[in-house]
Amino acid sequence: GIAVLGLLLSSPAVVIGAMLISPLMNPILGFGFSLALFDFRELRRSLKALALGAIVAVLFTALIVTISPLQAPTAEIVARTRPNLFDLAVALFAALAGSFAIIRGRGETIVGVAIATALMPPLAVVGYGIATRNMPVAAGAFALFVTNFITIALSATAMARFYGFGHHLSRRQSWMQTIVLLMVFVAMAIPLGISLNRIGREAVAVSQARSLLTARFSDQARVTQVDLDFTADPLVVRAVVITPRGKMQQTPMIQAALMETLGRPLRLDLDQILLEPGAGALDAQREELRQAADTPSPEAQRMTSLVKMIALVTGIAADDVTIDRDHRRATASAAALPGATVATYRTLEARSAAETEGWSVVIVPPQGPLPEIAFADNVDALDGTARSAVATSIWAARRWNIPALGVPGLPAGAAPATPNLTERRALAIATMIRGQGIKPVPASPAGQRFALVTGVTAVAQ
The missing domain is CATH 3.30.300 (GMP Synthetase; Chain A, domain 3)
Known part of the structure; x- marks a missing residue:
């Protein structure tokens, strides 16, 4: 509960408080030590306690998020959705320190280990992802939890064997433990290393894009936002620049320069906010x-x-x-x-x-994408949900400085004397849009569930 509230409020102090509690640390360390001793009874007990604690934590956090009015993803949530090789390294060194502290009777060190490995916040983000039906967020946070769990457990196993636990094991069992430990660490390190490399390349691309935009505009301009959507094909670069009127730049020219700098095809969405009276x-x-x-x-x-x-x-x-x-x-x-x-x-x-x-x-x-507008079967009137979707589309058009929205099924020219169902729906939407100062333009019909169309494409249809 503490973890998810800290995540929703984007409060690092509260999240650290949840790390300090860390009720899953003991079962994970117990799992590691029982693995070193080949004590399968204790192994089952630790796994049972860990599974029960994780399930309860995820379900409880999902319940809190469901009833919470704050559900927007925060920086604290996003930070736990992309595990990489550094997360593995942190968990490894922290787990070695924790295992050493337990073996040598220095329990106060566990506090620092709990903060470093952070078991509860990733589970809270899993619950958040389930509650908001955001599976990429839930999957990324679960991957971080699994990384921490396996690394802590196996590090505890290695440290226990180093200090002589399990000396009664045969040579074959000892070699089996060593091989399994190495294989698991390598199996985790490869995808996490790939993830770290991808994050690094993305950071370099964002820096290059920001540097190019800063160089292209005048000294009086300010680049306030640069976002790169690496999941899109081609790459989408979204940028917002505040610039004095008269210092505007041509988007196609900047897009071509970005393509040359980044070395890949892309689409540039550039918003230039003009300032008055001058520079x-x-x-x-x-x-x-x-x-x-x-x-x-x-x-x-x-x-x-x-x-x-x-x-x-x-x-x-x-x-x-x-x-x-x-x-x-x-x-x-x-x-x-x-x-x-x-x-x-x-x-x-x-x-x-x-x-x-x-x-x-x-x-x-x-x-x-704009929100979907849905009509019931054989109904041409906008219900409350559909009106809200149209209102959101109008709001977005104003924020993006888009003067027109394409309405699927809207007849070109004058409205027909006896419009069909699709045309009546489009005309109802057009009336609402026109009343808010946005020009409705025709777009291709799209059934009874569709979104309004933005940009030059809509105007041209």
């Missing part, structure tokens, strides 16, 4: 932020808290939150969070606005 506007905003940080006035403190809160919910740095003190408006381009949809970012914006009295909050979501 000095950005410096003025920076100076306002600096003064707010240096002046201990109540208003400055409120603004600092506002920036920190928005940065937390959007997954970006506080320096990337743009503050307009004259109009009391805060703008942030949210980072791409695992499992987050456009509706998630709209909810985050609404909650942030509710907690910031006197300020308006604008959260720009990453480019992504």
Whole structure:
């Protein structure tokens, strides 16, 4: 419970508190020592206790997440979804220290071991992934837990044998233990090493993309967001740049430069936020932020808290939150969070606005698919769920500065005198969109479940 609350609140202090409790450490160490002694009775007891504790932890955390109003993935959650070779190394050295402490009677060292190996937070993230139906998050966290569990257990086995436990075992049994230990460590190290290499290459690519964008724009511009979607084919680069009007750059030219730098085909989604009246506007905003940080006035403190809160919910740095003190408006381009949809970012914006009295909050979501709009059989009216999906699509279009949305099935030109079911549905959506200042344009029919279409494709149809 402590672990999942710390993860949902993105509070490292609370997460560390959950690490200190670590009720699964003793069963795992018991498993390792019983393996060293070939004590299968104790081995079964340890496995039973470990399995029961893990299942209870996952189910309990899933229950808490289900009833919690906060379900957006935080930095603490995301950090536990991609285990790599460093996680294996941390678990290995911490487990060796813990085993040494138990054998030599230095139990106080277990506290540091519990923090280093962090058994409960990964299980809490597994419960989070199950509750939010985000299987990639659950699978990644479970892989981290298994890495820690196996590494701790086998390290305890190796340390126990080093100190003479299991001396009654035959030479054949000792060799069998050694071979199994080496094979398991190698089997885990290979995929974790590949994962570390992939993470490193992704970090280099993000750094190269940010450096190129910074070099392409003027000194008065600021690159506030660079996200690379490595799961897309081709690679998708999403970037947000705040730049003075008149310093805009051509997206195709930057895309070509990025393709040459990264050495692979890609698609660039570049949002350029224009500042008025000129290049000095950005410096003025920076100076306002600096003064707010240096002046201990109540208003400055409120603004600092506002920036920190928005940065937390959007997954970006506080320096990337743009503050307009004259109009009391805060703008942030949210980072791409695992499992987050456009509706998630709209909810985050609404909650942030509710907690910031006197300020308006604008959260720009990453480019992504719009929510699905579903009609019941032979029904052309929008129900509550469908209206919410259309409203979310309109919200996203405004945040992305898209003037038009493609409506599947919308007739071109004047509406027919007797429209069919598909056309009536499209016309109902078009009326709602038009009323909010967005131009509806025709798009190809797509049945009774579809999403609105964004971009040039929609306008061209």
